[in-house]
Amino acid sequence: MTRETHDTADLPAPQPVELVSIRLPVWWTFGGLIAGLTLGLLLSGSDILEIAAKPINLVGTLWLRGLQMTIIPLVAALLILGISQMAQAARAGATARTFLVLVFAVLVFSGLVSALLLPVLLGIFPIPEAAASMLALQPVAAQQVPEIWAFAESLIAPNLVAAAAETAMLPLTIFFALFAVAIARLPDAQRATLIGFFHALANAMLTIIGWVLWLAPIGVFALAVGVGARSGGGAFATLAHYILVVSAMGGCVLAAAYALAALGAQISPLRFAKGILPSQAVAVSTQSSLASLPAMLASAKRLGIPDATADFVLPLAVAIFRATSPAMNMAVAIYVANLAGIDLTFSVLMIGIAVAFIISVGSVSLPGSISFVVSIGPIALAMGVPVEPLALLVAVEMLPDIMRTLANVTMNVSVTATVDRLRNKT
Template identity: 70%
Template sequence: MNDSGKSDAGGFELVAIRLPVVATFAALIAGLGLGAAISGFGLPDWLIEGAALIGTIWLRALQMTIIPLVAGLLVLGCAQMVQAARAGAAARRFLMLVFAVLIAGGVFTAVMLPLVLSIAPIPASASAFLAEVPQGAQEVPDILDFLGSLLAPNIIAAAAETNMLPLTIFFALFATAITRLPKGQGERMLGFFHALANTMLLIIGWVLWLAPVGVLALAFGVGLRGGGGAFAALAHYILVVSAMGAFVLLLAYALAWVLGGINPLRFAAALLPAQAVAVSTQSSLASLPAMLDSASRLQLRSSTSEFVLPLAVAVFRATSPAMNMAVALYVAALAGIEITPALAMAGIMVALIISVGSVSLPGSISFVVSIGPIALAMGVPIEPLVLLVAVEMLPDIMRTLANVTMNVAVLSAVDRSQD
């Protein structure tokens, strides 16, 4: 996830938020460790229930911002994509490659992650992460139910019921319609959603500033229930999700070779400086100068690279469907939820729309905004996400590395297509 605080395409400036990432991670480790250390003692019920209440209140504060924030960001991001498509043939070729890569990543994860988990099962101790998840019968839709759910007759009711798939489709269509309005009307509508997104970002920023407190309380309960095995569960999660991002990384080399006509060894050598910046900063935006230098090393046209790479940083997050679907499917497997082809299709569609429609945000906010709707669309509980966000700084290294590599790979394909 690009951890920039704003988008530099389409003129949409979002409020910059600095999040206590290290403090949140430390709170997770401290909470798990403290809970595991004293799990054998007979703690009073009021202490355990009090910690759970603090965590629940923080979780609900986070949940209440998801739908309005997604609405604002989707309208801004989709309008931005439509504007980019009007920039010329090179932009349209770039966007075609973007959609192809994003769909490939989502489908790969939907097929491969269950196989990976069958070979390397989730540790039994991971069940401690599900203590606060509401229990209930799961409704598994068939293909006809799925097709019928694509559009909601009442968008307000869909929002109240957190039906994310019809909501994301509606706001994508809404954004496209805004770009067709007369200039003054379109600017006023985008201005409203711009203000809505910034307002929600401020609120979610305040909530995430309290993340160390909420995560500490929730992790304490997980440590009490799961003991030291909770650490093994987190390590397993990080490796599995990062493996899905590794597919996108390898796909970038293949794309540069097949469509860009660049030898993989030459491509790898030219990308090393940009990849080093990506790993150290975990920011695609900060890696932009190094990506431009790598494009020069590959002798790609400066006119193409100076157009495509800034656009890619603004609108293209290559690993999003693959790794976001991986998180949602991992939690589904953890909760014992059967993911049917219809549910997987719903998740991929929401992941695709969210990915192409959301502008660049800090990594922790992107985690909540991007994965929450996918999980809701597939009927997956989102409660475990509030603890997984604390370790997102580790999978985020793979996200940024693969995103930066794929940006240059797509650039090489667009540049060659102009021949």
């Protein structure tokens, strides 16, 4: 009995969800951060700063709350859209299912990278002493770890409204994931109705958060003035430390892509590096996996991956797979927890990995600033980590985002090559 040459013609690969296009003032936001830190440093201890402190703090606080208010509805909508895409992919044949198994394995590995390696890295290269005062965080008492039975009971929320009010992200995330799977099993007309509703909800929330992020230069400037006054020049050192540490976790995923290509696809590291280099150049310049898709298809051809596999798997990867999402998002949450003096237990880290795993599915092709808020906010809330520092850290996200895109694009091609080899062996 011969195996069919390919099984991906039954259903097309789901394409990235089309959401509203939002152009954000990324460099203006970064400029607002630098200007605010500098002004705060210059006015530290002066009467002018004391007089202006309350109105400046008010502007920063209102902008921060504007970011927070959209997190839960936007996460719900994006999760349902992302998981519906994954359910559609699972029905597309054995190649798609092989791809999904690899995706799950890589995402779990990605989350474990930060949970296991970041505390070690921070022990070797500790956060600068000025960091805590920079973010105005006071040490927080260690969380009381619930017994295993109490933790299992908390996974299901009897009242979703109450869970949302308490920002209990783990039970909310589980519910939205189950709801998305249930929608995928509905008759076509009912499924289309609900998917259309959540597509519209996502676009509405993205429009609101787009308005809020257009004000990011003002909001970040207002928050940064107080930060600069409290921490002085240490704020710049802390931000540089943060960028390097978080990017290092993405670097681990990037290295894993080369290892997967060597072990899973049997492609030598040198050959893979030569084949993927043009795609990496596009990834760095565009910071968009979607914009890098044509270059990835060309790299796949150079590496000898059949068009039938590449043309199916790579668009699917762009639609639902972001290899660095758990690693780098967890890294941000762990970093902020260290700033706040929170001792993250094993169970809390596992909660973070679980939420990061699910949230990564809903991180459809969005601008980096929006993805930063939507993806990391739920993880931080689930782990009991303050979300306020995210309002400042979003201003420097375009720098770690280079590593995100670089590693994601490299892993997409590596996984595609591995899927092709695994399918040819069966």
